[in-house]
Amino acid sequence: MPARLIGRFNAALERRIPEQRLFLRSDSETRFIRLRPVTQAVAMAGFSLLLAWTIVATAILLMDSIGSGSAREQARREQANYEARLDALSVERDQRAQEAVAAQERFALAMRQVSAMQSALLASEERRKELETGIGVIQATLRRTMGERDQALARVTELAAVASEGPQTAASAAPSGADVADTLGVLTAALGRTAAERDAMAELADAAKSEADEVAYEKRLLEERHDEIFASLEEAVTISMAPLDKMFSSAGLDPDDLIEQVRRGYSGQGGPLGPLVPPVAAGSDDSAERAGRILEGLDRMNLYRLAVEKAPFAMPLKTSFRYTSGFGRRWGRAHEGIDMAGALGSPVYATAEGTVVHAGWESGYGNMVEIRHEFGLATRYGHLSKVRVEVGQRVSRGDRIGDMGNTGRSTGTHLHYEVRTGGTAVNPMTFIKAANNVF
Structure with a gap:
């Protein structure tokens, strides 16, 4: 039965694929190989499969090569974007560093100006006190001189009254007319000197008052300048503190706790103490408080600087x-x-x-x-x-x-x-x- 089926299959194939003979000739004999239709069909099918596999493999390799080229191009673009972003961040970081240095220089300059203004205010205050003391002395001397003048005038009036009563009364009241004349001359000279001293004292008092007014005006100008410097310092401290607070908060660190830890690590004290900011004038508690707040801000910035060195921000x-x-997660692992x-x-x-x-x-x-x-x-x-x-x-x-x-x-x-x-x-x-x- 199988032989009959194979025979029928061969007969059907012979109509389309006739039997072929392959002759092999040598010097002594000639041989041939019969290629039956089934054998030819199997060979053709194998060749077709080999050709199809070659085409598919070639297509896969071409597609893989094209895909790899696209991936490499995309990787190069991403690398270029990363490098451009890194360069931009580096430039921005350098700009922020320059701004921080400039802010520190402005702080130092402002503090020097505040110190100079404080010294000028103290000098003007001392000068004003000296002028007030001088005016008091001049006024006391003027009052004493005017008292002596009034006493001399009363004495002159008394002597004039005695002289007008007659010779007998004059004789009984004074030893002689010559003595009265001498006394009047002395009194007149004393009155002249007193009047001259009074006028001189009055001029000195006017000059001292004018100078005191000028000192008061200069003091007001210095205080106004003092307020402007304080306002600039307060604004600069506020502006400079904002990015520092944001930096630590963005990193998940509590700025207040951070500052407290740094402060505990740098709490050494010692040596003679003096006023950090001298008082501007009597009753200048507001200025002292403003100066204290500015110094606290600067101290906080200094502690921030120490904290930045201790935290991995570089x-x-x-x-x-x-x-x-x-x-994050990569290939299923953290x-x-x-x-x-x-x-x-x-x-x-x-x-x-x-x-x-x-x-x-x-x-x-x-x-x-x-x-x-x-x-x-x-x-x-x-x-x-x-x-x-x-x-x-x-x-x-x-x-x-x-x-x-x-x-x-x-x-x-x-x-x-x-x-x-x-x-x-x-x-x-x-x-x-x-x-x-x-x-």
């Missing part, structure tokens, strides 16, 4: 790099930092001052450096090719702690950078972006 790389992986790819051996810097608690090999991280900072913060720098610090070493912001590498579980040269708060990983970009408000 960039760990200063050379060219690109972001290759962000914070990625607890950011990856920044660059050249092998690129310097890696500490982003804040602190103490090195790990410097060496760590599973997954390869060569890794961990630094403990203030405020419960810590940073990690992984996949380093070389570690340049030791455990227990104290580092400052900007100190070189290692070189970029490809150690540990890594697929290429890059830096794995982490920021941890209380042992929990947080997004480092939060700190980097927050610093853009100031630096």
